[in-house]
Amino acid sequence: MKKMIYLFTIALSALAVTACSEDTYKGDPEKNWAETTEFFNSTEEAGYSTYYKPSLGRVGDPMPFYDEKANDFKILYLQDFDNNKLFCYHPIWTVATKDGANYQSLGETLSVGTSDYQQDAALGTGCCYYNKLDGLYYIYYTGHNPNCENTEVVMRATSSDFKTWTRDNAWSLKGADFDLSSQDFRDPQIFEDNGTYHMIIATRKGDPKFAEFTSTDMKNWTFNSSFNAIWDRMCECPDVFKMGDWWYFVYSEAYQTTWSRKVKYMMAKSFEGLKACFSDPGANWPKDGHEGVLDSRALYAGKTASNGTDRYLWGWCPYRTGVNVWDKNINVGEKEPNWSGALVCHKIIQHSDGTLTLGKVDAIDAKYNKPQTVSVMAEKGVNGSNGNYTLSGDSAYALFNRLGTHNKISFTVKTSNNLDKFGISLVRSTDEKKYYTMVINPEDENNRKVNFLEEGTDGKGFIEGIDGYLFARPADNVYNITIYNDNSVVTMYINDVCSYTQRIYGIPKNCWSINNYGGNITISNLTVSQY
Known part of the structure; x- marks a missing residue:
């Protein structure tokens, strides 16, 4: 997914004199902290453990999958720093979790490029999949570089142990080769159906589209077709899965207006039915009363993974900046929050009519x-x-x-x-x-x-x-x-x-x-x- 860059001038103003500071009451042993109700200027922890955020930097675009070999969820993500280089940014990092409530950082998984003219100088969203046929983990990801002929290209790397990764520099998918966009061609996501692997890519052909490629070995891919996204709205981070009798297509509407930029879904009885939903979205929204919207605009780039029993969705909650401490909560003067933030996990709830909502994660509930x-x-x-x-x-x-x-x-x-x-x-x-x-x-x-x-x-x-x-x-x-x-x-x-x-x-x-x-x-x- 393409990073949206926002430049802010941050001027932190002094709080009112009535507000408590971090040192208030420390020198007054007779003051009972528990009985006070004045505002306290609290500080944040460097890292978060439940809605994971690394001590340095932030989480962008999660790429979750269930690792059958390790019996855990691994969530790859784009690591965002305050001092990203102009062209070489967003290495892929990974955290592992058994339950969506407690995370272990595995550090950097795939590094950024070393040259401003390398196709994958900057890394963009993709997916990870374990192929039992050859015993390899595959990361399909976006190579993003406006210095190259194709701004965005789908690329891959492989590993036998999820520790040492080898880039396959001889292979790529380029949108222009299929009469699709050379600038918007990103966020590959793989799912398997009856022995055939499908790869869905967010792209354009004039208006926004999704492209579908198929493979029987996860190595050689054939272009199948492109189909509509949502009208003129670029839809990112596609995710397709089957749950019970229903197929679902989760996507994120890109930054456009104050009412979009949300994680949504379509539902149908088949994958072909899902694609048909996008031909007339207004007539095919899920019958849930809210057009498939799953959360507020404070959750973005949501994608799912299942351990065979439960399915969870991970997205990021953006951090905010403003002209003072209070205004960070409402983005005074700005309509959009910043890109990246903290990793938020929700449990997918499937209702009797097939519609979806997000619910609390049992392990998070037990943690408190x-x-x-x-x-x-x-x-x-x-x-x-x-x-x-x-x-x-x-x-x-x-x-x-x-x-x-x-x-x-x-x-x-x-x-x-x-x-x-x-x-x-x-x-x-x-x-x-x-x-x-x-x-x-x-x-x-x-x-x-x-x-x-x-x-x-x-x-x-x-x-x-x-x-x-x-x-x-x-x-x-x-x-x-x-x-x-x-x-x-x-x-x-x-x-x-x-x-x-x-x-x-x-x-x-x-x-x-x-x-x-x-x-x-x-x-x-x-x-x-x-x-």
Whole structure:
């Protein structure tokens, strides 16, 4: 996938004098930290362990596969640094995981080129596949270099042990050889069906297309056809798999507008049916009520892998920059977040009608296993105690005690009617004038959507482009909500029908709240745990 480069001038402004600094209270042993509610200027860990981020650099475009020899998932990814060279950038690195919650870094797998004029000076997205016929691992990847005749070419490397890799410099696929684009020809993905390997490549032939190649040995590839992408939208990081009786095509709409740039899917009863879906996307969206959208715009380049029992999707949550600490959360003056970030894993949930949603990963849930005390620090319109509360009236809220660096928040909300509105605020304090809220918003009586708001007296309100997708109001008005965070990366799940990923800076060591916006809501079984 082509890296989108954004240049920012970052001017970090001083926080308000009422804000706590990292040294606040250290010299005052009589001050009880747990009883305070002022804003705390917390810092992030260098690396993340649940939503993996290396200590140096960030994760771009994951390429997951299940390694049958090692009995684990390996997620190759494009390693992004702050000081990437102009032409030689994005080496492929790898992490291994058994469960999607704990990762071991295997370091660099495939290095960048050594010359500004080498076809694979910069590496782009691809896939890894183990071929049992010859006992070799294959990486098919994008060689990207605008200095070359073909800006993008599909290339490969092989290894017998996943340690030492050999580039096959005598082999490549060039889009121009098949009347396809020489500039947009990237992101090869392989799947197998009845002994035939299929390779899908994101490309163009005027309008965006997908190209299909086939092989019986994973060495020699024959061009089969090209088929439409989504209208005029470049679709990246294709992934095709079969799950039960259905075939699925997962893709990411490229950076274009504030409403696109999302991970989506198509579904059909056959692979040929999948290709036909793209001929008329508007008529063939999955019947899930949200056109196949799987998450917010804070998850990109999602691709999947299965161990034969469960299938998971990995994508990256972007990091953000802005003109001050607060504005990093909403990209003031910019419509797009930066490229690359932290590796986020979701479990694929297949519903009885074949439609898909993303759900919580069992091992992540089990990892947050240290229960925490939950205390109401400030409130308006609240009755109840010990994790069970009723919030009544507009602007009712319960402000809870400070969170740690890695938190799991779990609770159930029951609304009093079909139009009640509620939200969860993070980085909320009693002295700051801005805080950030994920609002479960009634789009109408029967549909909900997660909106992102900057609330408070100085807040901007609704933040465009980072809202979620429509999902059906639960018939009983009961919402089972689980939220995880690892430093500033947040995932929220609702009733196995809604997944919402977000980047919110400043969560550690700050308070949070549950809010009501008219009517009343009942909260039960509220717990917080950490690791």
